[in-house]
Amino acid sequence: MRDTISWRKDLCKKLRRSDELQQHIVSSLVNADTKVQQRELKRLAQLIADVELGLTLLKEVAPEEPATSVEALLKGYRFPVEQLQSDRNWQLIQNARFYLIKRKGRQWLRVLQEYINLPEIIRIYSLEEARNVPQSIPSSTYPTRLEKIYLPTLLKTPQHRQRKIKLADEGRWYAKISQKGNSPVEVPIDIPKEVANIAPSSVVSLHRTRTKQNPQCSVTREELILAAQEMDDKLSQFGQQENYRNRLENILFQLYDAESDNFQHGDQLTLEGLIHIVGLLNVGKSTCWKF
Structure with missing residues (x-):
């Protein structure tokens, strides 16, 4: 596993605290309770960070291309075009594919449209339509995020991180299995003691064994x-x-x-x-x- 979210934590915190984004949430979710509004606030903060990282990648690699072109960059194919012949550009793309792994394909077009619908005062890119070329604009919320967050992030590959896994212990467990067109079915699984004790540690080592x-x-x-x-x-x-x-x-x-x-x-x-x-x-x- 790689750490693909730490880069945006401070930025997302400041975005969630911004009056402009909070006011947008309140006006768009008038009848929602506080928990729903907070979840939406967190989601949109992450969306803004991810979309702007992708647009910054486009600005560095192919500044004349429309915002929709980020989808092609995230596919991972080194197409025979001038912009991708540069080793620096190609490395930026490889790094961005780690950070934006959940924004690939159609997901990019969806979140891009959501970004366009947000008030411009929250954003650092002006974009009226997805097929337009994004233009940089000033923002009062973390105004230096382009230089201090996005560019340094694209220049480095995310570090590996250890992930703790919660292992099932001895006893009866149920696995939920679903097939297309059918409702999920819970299948019982009995784990004997000798099987539960095979992996005493729940931490997966990242040390090289080869x-x-x-x-x-x-x-x-x-x-x-x-x-x-x-x-x-x-x-x-x-x-x-x-x-x-x-x-x-x-x-x-x-x-x-x-x-x-x-x-x-x-x-x-x-x-x-x-x-x-x-x-x-x-x-x-x-x-x-x-x-």
Whole structure:
């Protein structure tokens, strides 16, 4: 996990205390009770901070583009355009994608429209329509937030943080499972003592456990077929019928041969120099490469 919210805490506190934002909440939620108004005040303060961070990213990377273009920047694709050829710009985008992870895609267009509907006195960007180019304007609420909050935030990657996990202990628990079109169903789960004691600590360590040693390993086609058969047998014990063995037997094993620069029939697969690969969808992460 990364700390993606600490950067805006002080800013959100000052926004919540601003008379202008409070008056906007009161006028828009006339009949709401205090708790509802406070929740909306907190939500809008976070929305303002996130949207203005995205607009600041646009101002730094592509100042002539409309506000809607932030959606494209947050997708993570390095499109072959001049603005993204700069390593500095690309790093700003990568950092922003951490902080605005909940504002990607259509979410950006939704929160952008909400931002436009807010009184201009609260904002530091003037924007009448989402397809317009945002323009900087002064604000009496934290007037230096562009220089002191947004720009420094974009220049640094968020730090990792530890997250405490509340583990279920011994006893009966209920898991709520829902399927599309059906109401949620609570499924009972009995956790025995020996299972509850497997993980004594609820803190997930972020320390690196990978070593420089990454020896090769080999597996034969026959071993894979035996493993597939074992999977079928275990699943059948729970009333699930699969055909992993049959599907695997119908796969033709062809291994790459460097000398002929082609694929040839083989019965043994050697994995060597494999690493964890992080990437976007459909970029070939599933492909096994032999280094």
